[in-house]
Amino acid sequence: MPFKHNAARRRHIPQVRYRVQNWPAYEAGLKRRGNLTLRLDEAALNGWQAPRRTTPGGQARYSDTAIRLVLMLRIVFHLALRQAEGFTTSVLRLLGQELRVPDHTTLSRCGRSFAGRQPKVIPHGPMHLLIDSTGLTLFGQGEWDAEKHGRTRRSWRKLHIAVDAGTGEIVACVLTDNAADDAGQVPALLEAIEGKITSVTVNGAHDGEPVYPRILAARCTNALTTPTSAG
Structure with a gap:
């Protein structure tokens, strides 16, 4: 399926060209891509x-x-x-x-x-937590048919994530449909986090009344909710 975003002005987008300045370092990097160490x-x-099974059933x-x-x-x-x-x-x-x-x-x-398994990330020390959400568009034969003929609207999901600002690791995530509000997913994200939380930073979409009491009850040493512009 062709890429239709900015199709009307694609010809006016300037083409950026990159030139290799350091060929020895560039070639060494290409060689390292083929290096295999296990x-x-x-x-x-x-x-x-597998360990010996103690319950009834196959081993x-x-x-x-x-x-x-x-x-x-x-x-x-x-x-x-x-x-x-x-x-x-x-x-x-x-x-x-x-x-x-x-x-x-x-x-x-x-x-x-x-x-379906999600590894648990146990932080070392208090965390500065960042909470945001993003949309995930569903692609498939039905979605292409919907866009081509305009029969139904394109379906999508929302991914709510909590990121440790110190390490950049995703410590919790929740996948919902597009009708779920952002503020209602904050309790589920905080329940999945182990360890102390120093502060919580969210955007304007998560700024709601149920959010503040839940953050204060989530083992926060200095709970702060800093709403920013929604984006």
Whole structure:
């Protein structure tokens, strides 16, 4: 589907050209892109097999660490499931490890559960929290048909995020539909955060009456809500 944003004035947008000034450093950077360094921790090798199950049911063969490793290699190198299985097998062979790699069927079945998991970020010390939201447009055949023929409006979602200002890490996030208000998602974001909060900075869309009491009750040492212009 063609990119239609600013289509009317696309010809008037000046083209920016970049020239390489330092060719040795540029070529060295290109070579580093092909450098591959893999290191497996001893804990990962020792925990490759799944722990013995104590409840009724079948015994799993691979641990979450092994499945997560293969899926991570698949994402990094843009591989299919069978290709990721073969690539991991060759890497373990080069490292001198005789470990059985999860097959593509196991990766496909277990990858669905890993996709919904969110790692918990435990901050070190009090945080300066930044809360904002952004819109996510849904694309697909139905969305293209809606834009082409004008039958329905384009659907989208809202992603509410809380960022640690000191480290830039996303410590909490909530995905809602486009009808959810920003101020109503602040309690859910604060409940998912572990540790003390020094201050909270939000934009004008989050500036509401339910926000202030919830921030004061969220283990804040010096709770401050600084509304800015909505953007």
